Amino acid sequence: MSTPHRTAWLMAATLALAATATVVGLGVAQPAQAATITKPLRTLIADLPVATEVRTGYNRDLFPHWIDADGDGCNTRYEVLIAEAVTAPTVGSGCSLTGGRWFSYYDGVYWTLPADLDVDHFVPLAEAWDSGARNWTTAQRQSYANDLGDARTLAAVTDNVNQSKGDKDPAEWMPPLTSVYCRYIAEWAAAKTRWGLTVDTAEKSSLTSRAAACTNVTITVVTVLGGGGGSTPTPTASAPAACTGTNGTNVTIPDTGATVSSTITISGCSRPASATATIEVHVVHAYRGDVVISLVAPDGTAYSLKAYDSADSAANVDTTYTRNLSSETAAGAWSLRIYDAYTGDTGYLDTWTLRV
Structure with missing residues (x-):
């Protein structure tokens, strides 16, 4: 590492x-x-x-x-x-x-x-x-x-x-x-x-x-660039267009089964989403097995990321999911939807990052 x-x-x-x-x-x-x-x-x-x-x-x-x-x-x-x-x-x-x-x-x-x-x-x-x-x-x-x-x-x-x-x-x-x-x-x-x-x-x-x-x-x-001059650096190999967003606004996950969501808007990416798109999710919760997570594309299509798992009693979700989103357009409003499938504890979405 x-x-x-x-x-x-x-x-x-x-x-x-x-x-x-x-x-x-x-x-x-x-x-x-x-x-x-x-x-x-x-x-x-x-x-x-x-x-x-x-x-x-x-x-x-x-x-x-x-x-x-x-x-x-x-x-x-x-x-x-x-x-x-x-x-x-x-x-x-x-x-x-x-x-x-x-x-x-x-x-x-x-x-x-x-x-x-x-x-x-x-x-x-x-x-x-x-x-x-x-x-x-x-x-x-x-x-x-x-x-x-x-x-x-x-x-x-x-x-x-x-x-x-x-x-x-x-x-x-x-x-x-x-x-x-x-x-x-x-x-x-x-x-x-x-x-x-x-x-x-x-x-x-x-x-x-x-x-x-x-x-x-x-x-x-x-030094990596410039040596302190702040001038235009020598170009290196180009990278694919950046279609990435992060939402760091905490969203409370209520203990009622109600679905909450957090949105990232991707702009300036006029291409299809990636076949190996990644969704990095950080949720604070006493029992991560209770947390159900899905990603909703700009066109409303939902992609399941995490299902309810009664056997998983560990805390928190700190995971990067990979999904094939190549049928979607990269640009637009993407939403992460979360709900608590079991009563007894609340939690919150801390931050999530989408790279499509």
Whole structure:
């Protein structure tokens, strides 16, 4: 599952914030101009190029994620959860994780349920777009959104804390735990340097002032694009059109047998849906066997994903389903429908991702 380089960073980061990241072949674009940069924290920040941010044209679907780049059944989200677990989980069918324990460094909280954690794009996708990724190819944006080559680019953290961060930069948001501020700005600067992204004036000022109160540790970054210039990168091989969406708005599953739904609208995809479409579902529930799940296509056709199973008494649904949706059009409103087939417990849909 290609995780040792992430684990090594997590162990070292709390000591020195200077671990060297190894670039590996997990969906990361690696052009010939990649280089290793080693600088003190304050110099790394000072060298970040300043430019005006441009949000025009942004759409989260332009950053295809989460992918299973190494084909082991676990997509990027799960690779990060497995790598960052302080107690290793058991990896089951469909990459379901049980028995693990995780530490969210943003707020200093431990969790035992994967659904309580978001995998944060350290520099949010919208912020990356504003800072240079709008000039990239789809393949490069996919590489960025699934970067397992440097543990500073993705982090498993408390879901509501990540949601409060949204697409904010350090001038607008910092973690609740003040003791990790120096680590946070160091990782932000490393991620922006790795991907050749720019900073705006307020962002640069905030990073500079906060770094003045931090130990001026040496940071090593293996660049993927640009080396800190934020310019248009050398194109890599193209990827299929991104027909992906995520809905992270919690939906309560009532204990009444009533059906609830959550919708993802796919736009800009003028092709049939895939024969190997994936639906990643995260449901919090005491008895997952009680939960019945179906996917409804834009034309109203329903596809069963999960049936009632009275023998399954384990908790939660953390599964990626694969379905042949080639008879459907990719674009349109897709709905995930869920109901609780047995009385006694309620739950909620935490998040789901559709890639058609």
